[in-house]
Amino acid sequence: MKCENCKKNDATIHFTQMKDDKVVSYSLCHECAEKFGMKGAKHDSKQQLAFTPDSKSEVLSELLQSKGPDNNDKCPACHSTLDSIKDNGRLGCGQCYFTFENQIDVLLRRIQASSFHVGKRTSKLDDRVYKDQIEVRKLKKKLSDAVKKENYEEAACLRDEIISIEKRLEVSK
């Protein structure tokens, strides 16, 4: 059968989805499936499908909607931007969660009903260490901003602060 979207190619990807109160089936060709954000579609198997209602492209394009002051920001650790995150469909590293904290907070509250984790915690960390770690990451971001703006005096102060907190973290290990 032909692809329901382009009507040219053969449909090799079939999937079902809940739409309103019906179970709806779609059949697409490999190209159209990729276009709708189905990365890694296994198109040579009749049984495997690619689309899910919470498709990652859709989910992460939400991130781009919020126009915050850090819209053009780059993560200092992995150099991801909101654009690259949307393209990849994934965040680049742990630091991204700090760099884009506001957008992620909004996103989580929208797609997950809450942005606050209440389950298991890593056993090594206690409150003090948590707070230190957040502080260090925040300061590192400020440091990279300061360096970018050629604010070297501020950068030097920040660097000293970071060193002293990191010393404290070392001791508490």
Place this chain on the structure above:
Amino acid sequence: MALPIKDNVPGWLEGIGDHADVAMSSRIRLARNLKGYPFSSKIRLEDEKQIREEVLKVLEREKVLPSMTKIDLKGLTLYECNYLLEEHLISNDLLSRRKVATVVVDQSGQISMMINEEDHLRIQSIFSGFNLESCWRETENLADIIGRNLEYEFHPKFGYLTACPTNTGTGLRASVLIHLPGLVLTKEIQKVLRGISQIGLTFRGLYGEGSEVLGNFFQISNQITIGKSENELIEHLSRTTDQLIEHEKNARAILFKDAGHYIQDKVWRAYGILEHARTITSEEVMNLLSAVRLGVSMKLIKKLSVSTINRVLIYSQDAHLDVAAGKSLNSTDRDINRATVIRSFFKDN
């Protein structure tokens, strides 16, 4: 290269455990990333190799590794990889990252861990029937063992950090694979699935993310991973599954009362074809097995057990047939072999 676990029958096929006729298996998966490395979309080959090395070292040190089999996807053929997919040990994502992808599996096939998938670690436990408690116990245990030795990416507010925000927080995905031919035949399935999507749960087909619904098998899992504790999430899924099983059993009772002859005919025709066909496709097997499974569950068919049906389901899959033949088959030969394998299962009973 020979698959090290080829001769092991996964424990979750056994067909034991609560309501194993309706709820075929339960699964819990935990996603974790190690601190100090980028996530999968930005990670380099050397990092992935190092992660694998570090994690395996921990498993050795903690004396976990001797009882587990380590499988590097790099050395396997495509059909051997698909075999692992069919055994629910790996995902499509891991397959697409074969170079440094590894899976560690225990003897029973009930506990496994993927290394270097979408997240650095994907720990999973599958048990036969409706048994989320055992799944959580095993998964949490392995996660804690590794967490004692290596540091996970963790944010005080967002919890365990994952590559995709749909997993952040607990990193937990709990699911139950459930057979609902009753609800499908009584046409109540739409209403039920709609209800499920409104309470923070999702449904998918037999083989996980993005698969079609085949053979009336649905995989119900939690959609939310943050804002609730692991136990709350599991409890919620558990209670819903209980209700689903109840609904399904009621639907079957109604069907049997109002259309008993129709059901019996459907069940026995399916049995007949599976017992005698000389060539058969996997779609047809899935559909016929659904009827036969219903028949076994309703005690119409006494000659087969749930455990046999489960085995037929897995061993009639494409890659399992290829592995049995020792090579990648063309679809004609596969369909013939499939019919042969199924006939032998039916004859042995």
